[in-house]
Structure formats: structure tokens, C-alpha cells
Amino acid sequence: MKQTGISYLCNMFKSFLLDTIRAAGQVLLEGIDQNFQVDHKTALNDLVTEVDKHAETLILERIRSHFPDHALLSEESGASQQTSIYRWIIDPLDGTVNFAHRLPICSVSIALEKDGEVIMGAVYNPFLQELFFAEKGKGAYLNDRAIHVSQQDDIQQAFLVTGFPYQWRDMPHDPVEVFGYFIKQGVPVRRLGSAAIDLCWVACGRFDGYWEHYIHAWDVAAGALIVREAGGMVTDFSGQPFQLNGSQLIASNGHIHPQLLQAVQTA
Ligand code: IPD
Ligand code: CA
Numbered sequence: 001m002k003q004t005g006i007s008y009l010c011n012m013f014k015s016f017l018l019d020t021i022r023a024a025g026q027v028l029l030e031g032i033d034q035n036f037q038v039d040h041k042t043a044l045n046d047l048v049t050e051v052d053k054h055a056e057t058l059i060l061e062r063i064r065s066h067f068p069d070h071a072l073l074s075e076e077s078g079a080s081q082q083t084s085i086y087r088w089i090i091d092p093l094d095g096t097v098n099f100a101h102r103l104p105i106c107s108v109s110i111a112l113e114k115d116g117e118v119i120m121g122a123v124y125n126p127f128l129q130e131l132f133f134a135e136k137g138k139g140a141y142l143n144d145r146a147i148h149v150s151q152q153d154d155i156q157q158a159f160l161v162t163g164f165p166y167q168w169r170d171m172p173h174d175p176v177e178v179f180g181y182f183i184k185q186g187v188p189v190r191r192l193g194s195a196a197i198d199l200c201w202v203a204c205g206r207f208d209g210y211w212e213h214y215i216h217a218w219d220v221a222a223g224a225l226i227v228r229e230a231g232g233m234v235t236d237f238s239g240q241p242f243q244l245n246g247s248q249l250i251a252s253n254g255h256i257h258p259q260l261l262q263a264v265q266t267a
């Protein structure tokens, strides 16, 4: 059957995205055992390594050579000048603190936005060889296997994950209060250190819910689509659909969302 223009474009973007994220993952895989330089950014443990920069350079060069008109937003280089209906949103290494300590819970995250809406995204953990992918309206996949969120509907039985910002002195909500609220009730909460992996592990049902008080578009652009396409829900702390220019995010299997939302609002 002949492909329409749109499906041809989407297939081309998909194969470009998957090739590129695998190549960037290889940079992480080869870099983790090397002696790499580590620099500090905005806060004491807000780090960037040489490997973050190598992976980012590889991704940006590939996008610029294949799609020179497309706009870019990437963690270490910021936003490009182009105006385009397409924008690539990139975190070349999500989980840098883990990586700097040789803890292999880290990923590459790349999303493609069209007209302000994420239409495709992938997250790759090369150490586990787990490649998550979703395209809007077409479901979510882990290494080509369709994935779905969990069925857990009781927050007391839930398995949760969260993340903490590098500093939160001036923020209105206290992430430790919410963490403590669940821990005091005996609800297990993990802190893995890669927001992109946290989201993907909600999408495939390993976790039932995730929240974070201060994230950036590059941390979650791909992961949020993957959760939604796996049947989950992604909102801000007031329960409105999460927008990429927002900083607070709750993702869940949908069943525990009201309980998670209430806890985050009241703790
Ligand atoms: C960080 C990770 C972490 C989250 C932080 C992010 P980075 O990204 O996703 O899990 O808690 O808010 O900044 O710095 O490793 O790319
Ligand atoms: Ca990140």
C-alpha cells in the first residue's frame, strides 16, 4: 500500500530518532568507564560531564545535517534560533549524577514536537539495553513490545518513584514533605535519579506513580508521551494536563492519580 505524505514523514522521523538515540546511548556506554571531566553548573551537585557534551554534540550534529530547518532545545546548549513547526527536545544524558558516580541508571531522551505538541519520543538506557518509544496515537513500546501502565488502584499498595531538584530553598512546596507523607505510611517510594527513566518505568507498569516538583522540558518531553501512550495520565499539581513549560509533574497509571494528586497538594 502507498504511504501518505504524513506517514512517510513519521516513519522517516522514527527511524532517524531510533538510530540517533542508539548512537548517543553508545557514547554513554563507552564513556562510563573512562576518565571524564565533571563540571558544576548552577548548584553544588548540578553536574555536567564530558560525556553529556559528547552525546549532545552527536545528536545535534545529526539533527542539523538531516533537518537543518528544525528548531532545537537541548539541555546543555539551550534553544536554537530557528522558527519551525518542528522542534527536537533533547536531554543527552538524564541521570548525570548517577553517571558521574558510575551508577548505570541513566538515559538519553529525545522528543519531536510539531506545532507545539510532542508527536514522538524515545528514552534509551544503554546499560539495560532498554529502548522506550512512543508515537502519538500509536501506543508505547519497550524494545518493540507494547507496554501498558499497571492496574493498581490502591495507593496504599502502590510502588512510587520521585525525584528531587538540586536545590529547593525558595520553592513553595517541600518535596521532602510529600516523600515523608508516603514513607510514614509504609508506602515504598524510590528516588532513581533519572526523570526520563522514572516516567518510562511508570509506562511499563514497574511503578504505579511518579511526581516531581521541579523538572525541565528536556527531562520529560519524551517520557510524558510514553506514559500517555501506555494508557497513563500526566498532569501538573493542580490536575491539569501537563504542559512542557510547566515545572511540576505527576504521572501515574490513572487509577491512583486522584489519590496521588491529593497527597501532593496537601502534604
Ligand atoms: C535530573 C534527573 C533527576 C531529576 C532532576 C533532573 P540530569 O536530570 O532527571 O532524576 O530529579 O530534577 O535535573 O541533570 O541528570 O539531566
Ligand atoms: Ca535531565
Ligand code: CA
Binding pocket: 052, 075, 091, 092, 093, 094, 095, 096
Ligand atoms: Ca541531562
